Amino acid sequence: MNSDLRETTGASAVGVKLDGINLSFGKTHVLKGIELQIEPGEFFAFLGPSGCGKTTLLRLIAGFESAQEGRVIIGDQEVSHLPPWRRNLGMVFQNYALWPHMTVRKNVAFGLEERRVPRNEIKERVDLALELVGLLEFARRRPSQLSGGQQQRVALARTIVIEPKVLLLDEPLSNLDAKLRVQMRRELRQLQRKLSLTTIFVTHDQEEANTTADRIAVINDGVVQQIGTPMELYDRPANLFVANFLGVANVVEGVMAEDDGRLEFNSSDGAVTVPMATGQQGPGSIVFRPQNLSIRPRDAAPLPGTTQLNGTVEHKEFLGSVVRYRVAVGGHLILVDASYQRGEEAMPEGTPVTLCLNNDQVIGLI
Numbered sequence: 434m435n436s437d438l439r440e441t442t443g444a445s446a447v448g449v450k451l452d453g454i455n456l457s458f459g460k461t462h463v464l465k466g467i468e469l470q471i472e473p474g475e476f477f478a479f480l481g482p483s484g485c486g487k488t489t490l491l492r493l494i495a496g497f498e499s500a501q502e503g504r505v506i507i508g509d510q511e512v513s514h515l516p517p518w519r520r521n522l523g524m525v526f527q528n529y530a531l532w533p534h535m536t537v538r539k540n541v542a543f544g545l546e547e548r549r550v551p552r553n554e555i556k557e558r559v560d561l562a563l564e565l566v567g568l569l570e571f572a573r574r575r576p577s578q579l580s581g582g583q584q585q586r587v588a589l590a591r592t593i594v595i596e597p598k599v600l601l602l603d604e605p606l607s608n609l610d611a612k613l614r615v616q617m618r619r620e621l622r623q624l625q626r627k628l629s630l631t632t633i634f635v636t637h638d639q640e641e642a643n644t645t646a647d648r649i650a651v652i653n654d655g656v657v658q659q660i661g662t663p664m665e666l667y668d669r670p671a672n673l674f675v676a677n678f679l680g681v682a683n684v685v686e687g688v689m690a691e692d693d694g695r696l697e698f699n700s701s702d703g704a705v706t707v708p709m710a711t712g713q714q715g716p717g718s719i720v721f722r723p724q725n726l727s728i729r730p731r732d733a734a735p736l737p738g739t740t741q742l743n744g745t746v747e748h749k750e751f752l753g754s755v756v757r758y759r760v761a762v763g764g765h766l767i768l769v770d771a772s773y774q775r776g777e778e779a780m781p782e783g784t785p786v787t788l789c790l791n792n793d794q795v796i797g798l799i
């Protein structure tokens with residue numbers, strides 16, 4: 434049933450290219466040298482903390498902002514100087530603002546009526562869009578008679594019905610409660626796949642980005658920090674910002690140095706020494722995740738391929754699937770996750786322990 438929409442969008446999915454974007458509001462330099470290439474049909478996320486420039490970048494693509502420098506290219510057309518209505522993009526905002534006095538059908542039809550699409554075609558396209566978001570049976574209701582998730586789906590239907598070249602979503606799920614957010618992000622992803630519609634999704638929530646996006650651009654302070662798939666960013670963060678923003682990270686500062694022809698990391702206080710497979714010499718940091726260590730009673734036999742770190746349990750948190758320990762090792766507090774099985778005893782605070790850190794999981798950053 435959705436074959437029409439898929440043909441109109443999927444077959445003609447376009448890429449988006451941002452080339453050397455610099456944008457300032459007055460003296461505030463908000464977007465700094467942005468270079469990005471989004472592939473046709475890709476689900477791409479802009480991920481970063483509040484105020485880093487995500488919305489500004491999305492609005493620039495949509496044509497609601499203009500940059501002092503750089504080009505926006507959609508498909509093979511430069512659109513930098515086109516007004517929003519000539520770009521044929523669909524944007525869904527955090528505050529999706531449906532018309533309260535109109536039925537669902539009217540809300541979705543509105544954009545087509547404005548474009549003076551013939552009546553019978555409007556009916557067909559609205560039916561299709563409502564069916565795609567699973568709301569055909571609610572067509573005659575008003576927004577106030579729908580749940581938050583359903584209202585969000587109306588906003589989506591209203592946007593895809595105009596068959597935009599690119600779908601732009603600015604934190605579209607943030608007004609929903611936690612459970613609904615999880616459900617809606619799955620639905621969004623499925624819908625995007627069905628339509629193979631190039632989609633840019635703005636979020637400050639790393640889990641939301643990880644679970645929906647093919648690739649993510651991590652942004653901080655108007656600068657793209659790194660672009661990659663969720664796993665690439667998690668496994669090979671380019672810097673400490675990315676390491677910390679995507680998941681929980683232990684960071685230890687120190688120096689990489691060669692010893693006997695082997696590269697080794699030493700923390701500034703000498704408490705942490707780890708062999709490094711590759712890397713440059715000089716001051717730097719190591720990063721490792723809580724699941725890269727196991728926690729054992731002090732002086733248990735060492736596990737092969739690991740570095741032993743002696744410490745004391747300072748705090749523990751029961752998170753359900755794991756117990757997360759905070760262990761003092763010299764002057765460092767190291768987070769360690771131990772998977773939890775029913776009936777197990779957690780180690781009490783104050784227990785002397787040995788942490789076994791998997792050497793090949795340690796990321797070196799200069």
Ligand SMILES: Nc1ncnc2c1ncn2[C@@H]1O[C@H](COP(=O)(O)OP(=O)(O)O)[C@@H](O)[C@H]1O
Binds near residue numbers: 485
């Ligand atoms: N119209 C505007 N005039 C002046 N400053 C703005 C304007 N819009 C956004 N900013 C500033 O630009 C920065 C980036 O904002 P925004 O793109 O909304 O960030 P995000 O969406 O990542 O939270 C912020 O410092 C914000 O205060």
Ligand SMILES: [Mg+2]
Binds near residue numbers: 487
């Ligand atoms: Mg924003």
